[in-house]
Amino acid sequence: MRATDGPTTPLSMKPVARAFFARPVVEVARDLLGCVLVHETRDGRTSGMIVEAEAYIGEDDPACHAAPGPTDRNEPLYGEPGMAYVYFIYGVHWCFNAVTREEGSPSAVLVRALEPLDGLPLMQRRRPGIASDVGLTNGPGKLCKALGITGDLNRKPLQRKPLVVREGDRVSDKDVEVTPRIGITKSADWPLRYIVRANKYVSRGKVSA
């Protein structure tokens, strides 16, 4: 299945090329599954395999931040594909996106969940009280906190440190599941959420008790 049969480490994987992001956003979202997000800070390195991603399709998508047209906030969406778009939400959480480009349309992929690989102790330090590794990164706000991602990384290229997306093992089509997006009110039924089937690190949106 994944990188369990070799000495593969995130550092031995090469960063994904900028051209990877200069494609239709739905293709990028699907292909990001299995890739590895690596963040290096002075505290150490944390990384995780992307197991859940959502596509936001430019100005024609009511749920996309670009829907109202260009503003100060969504300006990164109109910039170079392959950049980070990090924004603060609900006054509490950071969310990480990768900027893509679909025929000139400002679009992005929201990374919603990771399977932790490197720096587990550091992630746990950043998220005190979380005993299980599953709970560290199974949500967009959670993974940003675990990896130490903040607005400082907004508009930073994802091809070089400190924040890098590296090539991982490609997830086969039969292991990819497509569902409606989570946590939004506009065009919420559009099937633009891509997840690794049966992966326990995938978020569940509104968690039911």
Next chain:
DNA sequence: TCGAAGATTGTCT
């Protein structure tokens, strides 16, 4: 200048 909404999460009932 003011008010409302938001791509979430954790806690309480």
Next chain:
DNA sequence: GACAATCTTCGAG
């Protein structure tokens, strides 16, 4: 299952 926390952004007046 329901709701509060907390703040940035944007549209309206």
